[in-house]
Amino acid sequence: MDGLVVWIHHCNFSMLRDNQRLNHFPNHYEFTRKDLLYKTLRKYKRHLERNGKAGESDRLNFFPLTYILPQDYGMFREEFKRHQGALWIAKPLGQAQGRGIFLVSKLAQLSEWRVDNRQFGPTIGSKQPSIQTLQNPDDQTADQVQDENQQKEKDKTYLVQKYIDNPFLVGGKKFDLRIYVLVTSFLPLTVWLYRTGFARFSFHRFSMDSADVENSYVHLTNVAIQKHSPTYDPTQGCKWDLRQLKGYIASRYSWPVANKLFYDIQQLLILVLQAAQQVIIHDRHCFEMYGFDVLIDSNLKPWLLEVNASPSLTADTPMDYHLKYVLLNDMFDVVDLENKKKGKGSNIIGQISASSPPTQSNESGSETNVGGFDLVYKGNAAVPCPFAPGLLSQLGTCNDLDRFPHELPERLKNYEKERLLHLQKPD
Structure with missing residues (x-):
C-alpha cells in the first residue's frame, strides 16, 4: 500500500508501514454509530457511578x-x-x-x-x-453480499x-451545529478542536403544530433535505459560521453567556471522547477527524445529536469550500507527517504502551495551537485557553481562512457570480 496517508473506510492494519497514517481508528463505530454511541455513553455513566463519581456522571445529561x-x-x-x-x-x-x-x-x-x-x-x-435500489445478486462479490x-x-x-421540542431559534428557524474535532491519540487522549464550524438552518419557521409534524423542512436541518425546499435560495445557502452565531448570541444576551455556552459545548465534546476512550482500540498509525452534531435548546443547553466518523468534505458554497480546504490543510499540519513541529522526535502519532521508545512520542510538540486547531485536552487534563483572559473556549473565534491561497472550482465561481447578481437585483 503506497502513500503516507491512507484515507479509506476499512484497512488491514498489518499492511501499514511504520511511517504510514490511517484516518480512522480500528473500532471508531463504537461511538460513531447511533446505537453504539448511546451504549458507550450509558456504559461510561455507569462506570463513573460505580467508582463514586456521581458528580461527573451527572454531566452526561446531554443525550436525549x-x-x-x-x-x-x-x-x-x-x-x-x-x-x-x-x-x-x-x-x-x-x-x-x-x-x-x-x-x-x-x-x-x-x-x-x-x-x-x-x-x-x-x-x-x-x-x-x-426504496433501496439493489444491484443484481449475480454481480455481487461475497464481501458485497x-x-x-x-x-x-x-x-x-x-x-x-x-x-427536543424547544430548540433555540434564530429568526424563528431551527438550526444545529457541525463541529470538527481531531483526535490524534486515544492513549493518551489528545483532542484538537477546530475553531470554525457552522450552523445549518432550516428554511422554514419552526413549528410544533400538528399540521407541521410531517414537514421535514421544518424539523430537519440537513442540507441534503433543505436544498429541495421550495423556499431554498442557492445563492444564500443555509449556513452561518460559528463566529457569526457566537456574535449573535453575545449581542442577544451578553458576552459571558455566549462564552459559557461555547465552553459547555467544548466540555460536551471532551466528555464524549472520554467515554469513547474506554472502548476504542488505540493504534499508533491512526488519527481521526470527527464531525459532531450539536443542538442548542431555548435554555441554551447543548445536546449531542450524533458523531460522524466521515464528515462530509464536499462544498456547496464558496464559504463551505474555503472552510474545508483550510480545515484539511490544518489537519495535516497537526498530524505533522514532515516532522516540523516543536520538540518533536518522530512523526509517530501515539504510543502503543508506556514502554514504547521515547522517539515514538505523542504527536504534538509544545504547540497548543496549529492553524485553526486548538489543543483542548491531553492526557488526563483539559488544556486551558492561553490567548485571552476570561476566554473559556476558542470555539467560534477568529480563524483566518485566507492563510492558504486557493482558487474556487468552476462550479463555485459561477455560484459567486449568481450570488452577486442576486444582490444587485432591485427589491
Whole structure:
C-alpha cells in the first residue's frame, strides 16, 4: 500500500508501514454509530457511578432519552404512555443526511412499522418508505453480499429519541451545529478542536403544530433535505459560521453567556471522547477527524445529536469550500507527517504502551495551537485557553481562512457570480 496517508473506510492494519497514517481508528463505530454511541455513553455513566463519581456522571445529561428498536420496544411503549402528547424522533442506523427519519406522535406509527418490517421508515412528510435500489445478486462479490446484509440489518434497526421540542431559534428557524474535532491519540487522549464550524438552518419557521409534524423542512436541518425546499435560495445557502452565531448570541444576551455556552459545548465534546476512550482500540498509525452534531435548546443547553466518523468534505458554497480546504490543510499540519513541529522526535502519532521508545512520542510538540486547531485536552487534563483572559473556549473565534491561497472550482465561481447578481437585483 503506497502513500503516507491512507484515507479509506476499512484497512488491514498489518499492511501499514511504520511511517504510514490511517484516518480512522480500528473500532471508531463504537461511538460513531447511533446505537453504539448511546451504549458507550450509558456504559461510561455507569462506570463513573460505580467508582463514586456521581458528580461527573451527572454531566452526561446531554443525550436525549433513547431507545433502540425493535429490541427496546416494550420499554419504549411504557415510556411513551407515561409521556402522553410528547413527540419522538426515529432514526435508522444505516442512513445519513436525514434519510429515513420520521417523527412519532402515535404509537400506531411504530406498530405499523414493526408489522410491515419495512427496511426504511418513511421520511418526514412522505407517505411511503424510501426504496433501496439493489444491484443484481449475480454481480455481487461475497464481501458485497455480506456488507449488504449487514446494511439491511442496520436499516431495520431504529434509534428512537425524545424529540427536543424547544430548540433555540434564530429568526424563528431551527438550526444545529457541525463541529470538527481531531483526535490524534486515544492513549493518551489528545483532542484538537477546530475553531470554525457552522450552523445549518432550516428554511422554514419552526413549528410544533400538528399540521407541521410531517414537514421535514421544518424539523430537519440537513442540507441534503433543505436544498429541495421550495423556499431554498442557492445563492444564500443555509449556513452561518460559528463566529457569526457566537456574535449573535453575545449581542442577544451578553458576552459571558455566549462564552459559557461555547465552553459547555467544548466540555460536551471532551466528555464524549472520554467515554469513547474506554472502548476504542488505540493504534499508533491512526488519527481521526470527527464531525459532531450539536443542538442548542431555548435554555441554551447543548445536546449531542450524533458523531460522524466521515464528515462530509464536499462544498456547496464558496464559504463551505474555503472552510474545508483550510480545515484539511490544518489537519495535516497537526498530524505533522514532515516532522516540523516543536520538540518533536518522530512523526509517530501515539504510543502503543508506556514502554514504547521515547522517539515514538505523542504527536504534538509544545504547540497548543496549529492553524485553526486548538489543543483542548491531553492526557488526563483539559488544556486551558492561553490567548485571552476570561476566554473559556476558542470555539467560534477568529480563524483566518485566507492563510492558504486557493482558487474556487468552476462550479463555485459561477455560484459567486449568481450570488452577486442576486444582490444587485432591485427589491
